Amino acid sequence: MRANCWMGKKDVRVETVPDPKILNSRDAIVKISSTAICGSDLHLFNGFIPTMEKGDIMGHEFMGEVMEVGRDVKNLKVGDRVVVPFPIACGACGSCLAGLYSCCENSNPNAWLAEKMMGHSPSGVFGYSHMLGGFAGGQAEYARVPFADVGPLKIPNGLTDEQVLFLSDIFPTGYMGAEMCDIKPGQVVAVWGAGPVGQFAIASAKMLGAERIIAIDRFPYRLNMALEKAGATDILNYEEVSVREALLELTGGRGPDACIDAVGMEAHGHGIPYAYDRAKQMARIDFDRTVALREAILNCKNGGVVSVIGVYGGFVDKFPMGSFMNRSLTMRTGQCHVHRYMQPLLERIMNGDLDPTFIITHRMQLGDAPKGYDTFLAKEESCMKVVLKA
Amino acid sequence: MDIQTQTEGPEIADDRAQRLAKGLGVFSLGLGLAEVAAPRALARLIGVDQSAATPWILRALGAREIGHGLGIFARPKSVWTRLIGDAIDVAYVAWAFRDGKRSRLWPTMGALAAVGALDVLATLAAKRSEFSKPVTSSMTINRSPEECYARWRNFSQLPQFMRYLESVTELDERRSHWVAKSPIGVLEWDAEITAELPGRSIAWQSVSPHMPLRGRVTFEAAPGGRGTEICVEMQTAPFAKLFTRAEVNGDLRRFKQVLETGEVVVSDATSVPGLHPAQPAPQGVRR
Structure with missing residues (x-):
């Protein structure tokens, strides 16, 4: 089959690789109809996630048709149309039973590697380094889906791929980011990063009843989408205004009740803190640049919530612990527990509460994946989301 | 949870270490019995002086040697206790140089050094053949x-x-x-x-x-x-x-x-031994 493979830093290529086969009795093989490039794929592309190997198949946002099922998969049959959640979860361990699917205790065969980096291992993830399992990803014609009796969501007839594809990651991720804010009527939420996840966080904050939603980014086309499509009430371009002053002004000096970091480890910013982060990251002393996270903490209202859904890889420093501790802030975070949001968010889509297709700007064939990465990374042609047809 | 119970078990698994320790145990018993039974003859042989206290000193040293010998048979790992005995013996012989027969004392010192070296070896071997930390x-x-x-x-x-x-x-x-x-x-x-x-x-x-x-x-x-x-x-x-x-x-x-x-x-990368990229294994061509 054809698959988009990581060949090194800033080098992905569509190669011919062996077809997947059933390896465990709860596997399914899915013929992929649509797949997408995620912002977190750019962290891999840029070489900021350790334990990648030349030839790794990329991609963790995908859907398609069930081609084959293992003998213990009873709920799916050949021909079913499914969306696959990006974390791989067994459904039987303590974490899965607690709803913490992205912390599944059984789905990462390379847990020992993750333990070295992180203390304990999270779940395995499709196409996201060997530390997270060494699973082939979904930017391919076919994919093996482990624990297919737990993860994949069957899609009813009448919905297009583009309507439901983002249930695999970014819609639930943005939703969880907003849910973790514990939004109450009248509250103000600020969202750092108006990329795809930021857009869904904004849209979800609106669904959950936030009074005011402030989007922060530096690309006018992203801010405009946040304002016009996602439901932001205010937009701040940090290259033009002081975020701190603007937030104080918009909140009567209190600061936002909740701050969502939808940026993660490759934050962009200005001044000495940014230059410091960037230099350390270039020297491989640190994996993470934390400009957005620091700003979210410092600006959050006393007693507020900082919700982190942007991806981080390693250790951070210059973390404003004094501000965080003395002002009674709460941080909530995690890779999205996609499994628990898929069904309710599918219903939101079917009800018409939200049409996730608004973020799609580019449609390409799988063979054009490398061009998709370049366009998305450079934010050329107002690129927001690239969907690949396999 | 009682982790302590794991300290019981065979103490020396290595056969050679076991044999060396037991050999030294036999030597201890033999020397000890000679010191207790015939202290005067032994005193002449090794060249220490023939004062009234000498037989009693040798009998005391002999009793200690017998103790080592029995101890080693009961628990071969205790061979290290012989090193203490060696130190006492060397100190006694060195003290005897004041008025003993030097032509006999020097060979005695040499023999003590040789036995001491064996004791060090046996002690190290016994230590090495213990179980690792769990x-x-x-x-x-x-x-x-x-x-x-x-x-x-x-x-x-x-x-x-x-x-x-x-x-x-x-x-x-x-x-x-x-x-x-x-x-x-x-x-x-x-x-x-x-x-x-x-x-x-x-x-x-x-x-x-x-x-x-x-x-x-x-x-x-x-x-x-x-x-x-x-x-x-x-x-x-x-x-x-x-x-x-x-x-x-x-x-x-x-x-x-x-x-x-x-x-x-298993994942694609871990389904085959060794380093393998996260893509289906080559032998797994399905169609």
């Missing part, structure tokens, strides 16, 4: 202690999740034959269960002298109804390095996968 690992498994115990106790199925094992054959209720692959080739040994509390714990130990190895696994109900806390301790001779903590932990993780999900979970 390699331990724990895991919480969402199943009852009884279920976890029953799965583990089915020794012939252990190779399903213990990567280094080729096969385990149960010979009878207590004894089993183990075959493992290692970088130096296939290893085989017999093991027997040394203690067992059904549903709670199993301790086993190799009975093959070339394979110093013992292990213990306990199954305790986890607080809050979270299943079972399983704890494994493995010990080998330190130079054997058969397991690391990471390897034992990997075994436990696979055991958890088998119990909770039905089988060992």
Whole structure:
């Protein structure tokens, strides 16, 4: 089959690789109809996630048709149309039973590697380094889906791929980011990063009843989408205004009740803190640049919530612990527990509460994946989301 | 959990260390008996002076030697106590140089030095052949202690999740034959269960002298109804390095996968040995 493979830093290529086969009795093989490039794929592309190997198949946002099922998969049959959640979860361990699917205790065969980096291992993830399992990803014609009796969501007839594809990651991720804010009527939420996840966080904050939603980014086309499509009430371009002053002004000096970091480890910013982060990251002393996270903490209202859904890889420093501790802030975070949001968010889509297709700007064939990465990374042609047809 | 109970067991597994220690034990008994029975003749032989106190000093030294000899037979590892005796003997002979026969005292000193060197060797060998510090690992498994115990106790199925094992054959209720692959080739040994509390714990130990190895696994109900806390301790001779903590932990993780999900979970990269990119293995061409 054809698959988009990581060949090194800033080098992905569509190669011919062996077809997947059933390896465990709860596997399914899915013929992929649509797949997408995620912002977190750019962290891999840029070489900021350790334990990648030349030839790794990329991609963790995908859907398609069930081609084959293992003998213990009873709920799916050949021909079913499914969306696959990006974390791989067994459904039987303590974490899965607690709803913490992205912390599944059984789905990462390379847990020992993750333990070295992180203390304990999270779940395995499709196409996201060997530390997270060494699973082939979904930017391919076919994919093996482990624990297919737990993860994949069957899609009813009448919905297009583009309507439901983002249930695999970014819609639930943005939703969880907003849910973790514990939004109450009248509250103000600020969202750092108006990329795809930021857009869904904004849209979800609106669904959950936030009074005011402030989007922060530096690309006018992203801010405009946040304002016009996602439901932001205010937009701040940090290259033009002081975020701190603007937030104080918009909140009567209190600061936002909740701050969502939808940026993660490759934050962009200005001044000495940014230059410091960037230099350390270039020297491989640190994996993470934390400009957005620091700003979210410092600006959050006393007693507020900082919700982190942007991806981080390693250790951070210059973390404003004094501000965080003395002002009674709460941080909530995690890779999205996609499994628990898929069904309710599918219903939101079917009800018409939200049409996730608004973020799609580019449609390409799988063979054009490398061009998709370049366009998305450079934010050329107002690129927001690239969907690949396999 | 009582981890202390693991300190019992064979103390010296290495045959040569065992023989050397016991040889020195025989020497201690012989010398001690000579010192007690014929102190005057011995005093002449080694060249110490013939004062009134000499026989009594030699008898006291002899009693101490007999003590070492008996101690070594009871517990070969105690061969190190001979080093203390050596120090006392050397001090006594050095003191005897004041008015003893130097032409005899020098050879005596030489003999003491030679025996001392053997004692050092025996002490080191005994230390080396002790068991390593236990390699331990724990895991919480969402199943009852009884279920976890029953799965583990089915020794012939252990190779399903213990990567280094080729096969385990149960010979009878207590004894089993183990075959493992290692970088130096296939290893085989017999093991027997040394203690067992059904549903709670199993301790086993190799009975093959070339394979110093013992292990213990306990199954305790986890607080809050979270299943079972399983704890494994493995010990080998330190130079054997058969397991690391990471390897034992990997075994436990696979055991958890088998119990909770039905089988060992593999990814594309881990379905084949060695480094392999995260793409389907070449031999797996499906169409």
